[in-house]
Amino acid sequence: MSEYTYEKDADGIVTVTFDAQDKSANTMTFAWLDAMEEMIESLKAEEGLTGVVLASAKKTFFAGGDLDFMLNSTQTAQEMYDYVERNKAPFRAMEKLPVPFVAAINGAALGGGYEICLACDHRIVVADPKAVVGLPEVTLGVLPGAGGVCRMVAMLGLEAALPLLAEGKQLRPDAALTAGMVDAIVETQDQLIPAAKDWIKANPKAGTKPWDKKGFKYPGGDATAPNVRMAAAMAPTMLYGKTRGLMPAPEKIVDIAVNSMRMGFDSALRAESRGLVALLRSPEAKAAIKTFFFGMQAVKSGKIRPEGAPTKFKxxxxxxxxxxxxxxxxxxxxxxxxxxxxxxxxxxxxxxxxxxxxxxxxxxxxxxxxxxxxxxxxxxxxxxxxxxxxxxxxxxxxxxxxxxxxxxxxxxxxxxxxxxxxxxxxxxxxxxxxxxxxxxxxxxxxxxxxxxxxxxxxxxxxxxxxxxxxxxxxxxxxxxxxxxxxxxxxxNDSRGFFTSRVFATYLDEGLALMQDGVSPVAIERAGWKAGMPVGPLAVHDEVSMELTRKAWETHKELDERLGEDSAFGKDNAATRHIGHAMVDLGRRGRKDSAGFYDYHADGTKTLWPELSQFVVEDRDVSIEDAVDRLIYRQVIETLRCLDEGVLNTETEANIGSIFAIGFPPHTGGALQFIHGKTKDLFLARAAELAEKYGARFVVPEGAIAKMFDSEQKAA
Structure with missing residues (x-):
């Protein structure tokens, strides 16, 4: 097949070298799946087979699943489940063959690539910092669906496997060896296949997985062990502290990992498949794949870079x-x-x-x-x-x-x-x-x-x-x-560009909520519930309201200098009213140990009890409205940047909003947030907020048209 080469040596060892044609990396495409099924049949028919080495002709070992297919598939849930089950079947077939398999890892083996390695009996990696291994699927809103969850727990035990699975850690060779994710390291790539063959010769009966042997016990204790039960009980609470319940993938991973210990291995694999299908259909997974995989890929590959020879700075x-x-x-x-x-x-x-x-x-x-x-x-x-x-x-x-x-x-x-x-x-x-x-x-x-x-x-x-x-x-x-x-x-050039303009709306809306009678505690809680890293009042203190006022004065001077009335911060009236007043009161922020918070000698902080003086009218704002106001202000300002030509692409809007501003990552970014809600629901909610709270929530029609017209053209 075009996806790999197949060579058998005099000792009966077959070396299968993955080498997808016309691609820079090996991925789990339909062509690869056909090739894997053919390869398994060839191995079953092989006379005198003593072992198998899996290697790669690419710079990386294996890149993982076909995310493009998963993101854009129109399959039903049952069809997607059947596809996932077919994808992982060759790995189970490898485990059933009575000869040892060794993975010769020459470069990065992530996601599905590392799941291939998990199905082997031994894993050898080259001593290269780029040869990382791991299961980062959780960062894309999904879970390892080719046996990764079940095999990691069976190989390492629940306590060791959970952090690697739920956090998507990628480990370099030394760390991977310490964690038990690989079994050996060689210094050079030329040593990989010889080392793999030597191990097969030294371990001719290593072809049966521990979990397929009678009496198998999970490392570190089975599901009834006190330490495992405690880890399983604590994991959801610890996860909620990190994800705030906004990211379903880590919770699903923990659920499947724990329950995989309570059922047969093949049943656990099927439960894993069902979990993957459920996540793939979630808006969080679609958002993460679109932004963190395809968006980052577009940036790193230079798709939005002007054409021309590269420059190396010295x-x-x-x-x-x-x-x-x-x-x-x-x-x-x-x-x-x-x-x-x-x-x-x-x-x-x-x-x-x-x-x-x-x-x-x-x-x-x-x-x-x-x-x-x-x-x-x-x-x-x-x-x-x-x-x-x-x-x-x-x-x-x-x-x-x-x-x-x-x-x-x-x-x-x-x-x-x-x-x-x-x-x-x-x-x-x-x-x-x-x-x-x-x-x-x-x-x-x-x-x-x-x-x-x-x-x-x-x-x-x-x-x-x-x-x-x-x-x-x-x-x-x-x-x-x-x-x-x-x-x-x-x-493109503009007052505040993109990031400063949008971030300023988050800070301003926090103060607007205060004017509307929302308690400072509830304001900070709304920021937390929305998924922002820090509440708006705490951010004001970190940035320093004195710097905010100086920036405002600078732009007033620019207006006079240029003879214009800039749009920068024109809707940020709450910042001008409260923020400037706080400076006059000598409460400029954390550096002065006094801002919206009081900062104590022991390192703790508490909200300043005099903030009620800034309430203009108690408008009985619900927590749902408070959360949406903090988010919609940022999204609508991002749309304005797109409408005005400050932003060039949705990709840069989404990546910039997450990595520079801290926009909630589970949404996929400020513009992907709209896709996740759907255009009609987003517009309806924005109109509701505008009617209740003011014109700053009016959506620029041109930007919405630009977003969805370009999407239709691309389709």
Whole structure:
């Protein structure tokens, strides 16, 4: 078959090498399934068969299931169940053959790829950090449906298997060996198949799985063992604390994992299939697959990148060694990019470099970095107070304080240090790039690069194109962001761009709820129930209301300077009323130990009891309305960004809203949220909110039409 090669050696060992034609990775397509069924029949008919090695001709071992088919299938539940059962049948047939199977794992084996390995008797992986193994299906809203749940529990025991299954952990070779997910590691790929054959020769009778032997006992105790019963009882509560009941996949995984120990193995496999089918039909799974798999795939593969040859950056400069600049320097050096970190004094620049030193030390303590790796990283960061030290840089990232006059001065003075074909990026959260470009000698080479704080954890960059930014500059900026390992989303220039505009609506609606008589506790609870990482009042304190007011004043100055009345924050009246009043009261946020919360010496915090002074009218807002108001404000502002051309694609809207803003991930993102609700139900609910609470909930008709017209054209 075209999906694999089949070779039998003189010792009776067959090596099956997966090699899907016209594809960069092996996946569980219908062609592969036909090939697997044929392969099993060939092995059954083989005379003198002593063992089987499963290998791969691709860079990865096996990529997993056919998610495109699963997402877009029109099959009935019964048809999908039959398909899932057919998919996993070859694995059970492998276990029934009386010869040992060995997986020779040369690269990533994830999802269905690792489930193939689980059906083998022995797993050998190459010592390559890219050769990760795991079952990440839960992150896509589904569960391992080719025997992964049942086999992991049977192989490792419930207590060891649950975290790997319910969290979708992906482990590198050393960690996988420690966890029991692989059995051996070899140094080079050339050693894989010989090592697999040697194991088969040394273990000729290893062809029967432990769970198929009489008297099999689960590692760590069976379903009646006290420790297992305690783990099973605690798991739902612990899960709810993490998922808030918004993600059905982890709960389904726990249910099947626990109950798999109480029934026969084949019955457990069927229960697993039913669980997968139920999840596949859920809006959460469809949203996750669309955004976290296909959306991320589109970004990482460069589908939204301008065409042209890739750019490799060798030298970078970061101007400003404060929190943002220090974080950007870390991100660059971590990926091997030589970085000059410049500030007004060497002392300040050294402090910025010390930030990277502290981050590296934390990783060493957690055994995620070696001292040698740290030394190499630190050598790449050069602190300085001299412009000449970064002359010839391929990219300059200006990361000084969010003040237009300061940025104008820095841009003018530093641009000439760029290499002739270099680009200049400004790290700003809301200042118009087209305005900042006026201070740049060549505005075609100027672009916005909005990093998020803390930079070492927020792995996304909003790339902002000014009116004169060239496509070549955009392409280079895209390549720079990808080179340092961050997610690039591209937007067009606007006050607040995309992320700051939308995030501001979440903060403002929290205060609007306060004006409408909702208790501060209920406001924070509504944010939690919606799926946001932190309640809006807590976020206000973290951001600092003083900074919010300064940003507002900056935009007022810009309006006067440009002779315009910008739309930035025009609906955020509650923020202006309450947030500015809080600053006047000296309650600016967490840094001052006083904001919407009081911050105590023991590290705890409690809501400030005087917040009732900001109630305008008690409108008896239900918790359902409070939750929807927090979410719909963000979704509608995202639609406005799409309508105005600030956003280019739904994919970037969804990924940006989740990774930059913290929009509830179970929805698949701010625009996918609409698909999950369906257009008609979304519009009806928005109209209801607009009638009750105001025009800020009116949906821009053009954006909705743009979303669904383009979807129909694609279909």
């Amino acid at each position: 030298k970078a400069a970061v101007l400003g060694a404060g929190m943002m600049g220090a974080g950007i320097a870390w991100a660059q050096a971590y990926k091997g990019l030589e970085t000059v970190l410049k500030d007004v004094s060497v002392e300040n620049a050294e402090k910025g470099k010390a930030y990277s030193n502290a981050l590296a030390d934390k990783r060493i303590k957690r055994k995620r970095m070696t001292q040698e790796r740290k030394d190499g990283l630190m050598d790449l960061i050069t602190p300085t107070d001299k412009d000449a030290d970064y002359k010839g840089a391929d990219i300059i990232v200006e990361a000084v304080f969010e003040d237009i006059n300061l940025k104008a001065k820095v841009i003018k003075e530093s641009f000439e240090m760029l290499a002739d074909d270099g680009i200049y990026g400004s790290n700003t959260s809301s200042l118009p790039i087209s305005v900042l470009a006026e201070f740049c000698p060549d505005p075609t080479r100027f672009i916005g690069l909005h990093f998020f704080s803390p930079v070492d954890k927020m792995k996304i960059v909003e790339i902002i194109c000014g009116k004169q930014t060239s496509q070549e500059t955009l392409r280079k900026a895209y390549d720079y962001v990808a080179q340092i390992g961050y997610i690039p989303i591209v937007v």
